[in-house]
Amino acid sequence: MDDPVLLTGASGRVGQAILSHLADEFEWRLLDREPIPEDRRYGVPESASIVADVTDDEAVADAVGGCGAVIHLAGDPRPNAPWDSVLTNNIDGTQTVYQAAVDAGVEKVAYASSNHAVGAYEAEERTPEMYRTDDEFRLDGTELPRPSNLYGVSKATGETLGRYYHDEHDLSVVCVRIGNLTKGHPPRxxxxxxxxxxxxxDCAHLFDRCVKAEYDYEIVYGISDNDRKYYSIERAKEVLGYEPRDNSAEYTFEGELREDAEHPEE
Incomplete structure (x- = not known):
């Protein structure tokens, strides 16, 4: 990708996972509602940082102009966020980004969806068995959304907006239903x-593939290649070329890397 890549919500958890591994991979534009400290830009120059809200049509249009791709992460990330916040920040803001991308002739948008868009599939009769290695229940992205909270509703709406902008404007869109992103080791x-x-x-690698791969409209799951899983990552592998390297089974319940693990802890 020779053209710049716009990363919205660059100072958030997912943005930091991406930048900490891919700061030198692309020419970045970083958008956040607050100034991004130097230690959170990972060498990306301050001149590439844009302080703006994703609901500001003019500011987003300026940020998107000339970009080849957008990774859209910005929004209210709280699972218990109230409706007025998710409506403004997650739904209106996402529509603003999609529209700006179309107007600017951007090729593709990678949209950060969430496991909360399908959280209600975790019905009581399925848990905790569905979290275990011998259970075959899988969500693969073809199922309808079943949000578990209003935040999840907003993320499912962002997926539907992406479908509209692909069908109506031929924008390439991949929606990544992000799982449980943690640094270092999985939850104990x-x-x-x-x-x-x-x-x-794995998060950084997945979004790197979202920028570089060719696709039309896709919904994929963003998890590592865990022995325990109830999300399928086969579509991400097939369409995006996703090759996750980590597995929660390589860690003990105390959070230590097992001696026989394939990859060193980073």
């Missing part, structure tokens, strides 16, 4: 968290 003694764990290196 937490079956669900281990089943949906996404390491920082």
């Amino acid at each position: 003694e937490y079956e669900r968290g281990q089943a949906m764990w996404l390491s920082h290196p």
Whole structure:
């Protein structure tokens, strides 16, 4: 990708996972509602940082102009966020980004969706068995959304907006239903968290593939290649070329890397 890549919400958890591994991979534009400290830009120059809200049509249009791709992360990330916040920040803001991308002739948008868009599939009769290695239940991205909270509703709406902008304007869109992103090791003694764990290196690699791969409209799951899993990552592998390297099973319940693990801890 020779053209710049716009990263919205660059100072957030997912943005930091991406930048900490890919700061030198692209020419970045970083958008956040607050100034991004130097230590959170990972060498990206301050001149590439834009302080703006994603609901500001003019500011987003300026930020998107000339970009080849957008990774859209910005929004209210709280699972218990109230409706007025998710409506403004997550739904209106996402529509603003999609529209600006179309107007600017951007090729593709990678949209950060969430496991909360399908959280209601975790019905009581399925848990905790569905989090275990011998259970075959899988969500693969073809199922309808079943949000578990209003935040999840906003993320499912962002997926639907992406479908509209692909069908109506031929924008390439990939929606990544992000699992449980943690740095270093998976959650200790937490079956669900281990089943949906996404390491920082795998997160960065997945969004790198979202920028570089060719696709039309896709919904994929963003987790590492865990032995425990109830999300399928086969579509991400097939369409994007995603090759996750981490596995929550390589860690003990105390959070230590097992001696026989394939990859050193980062």
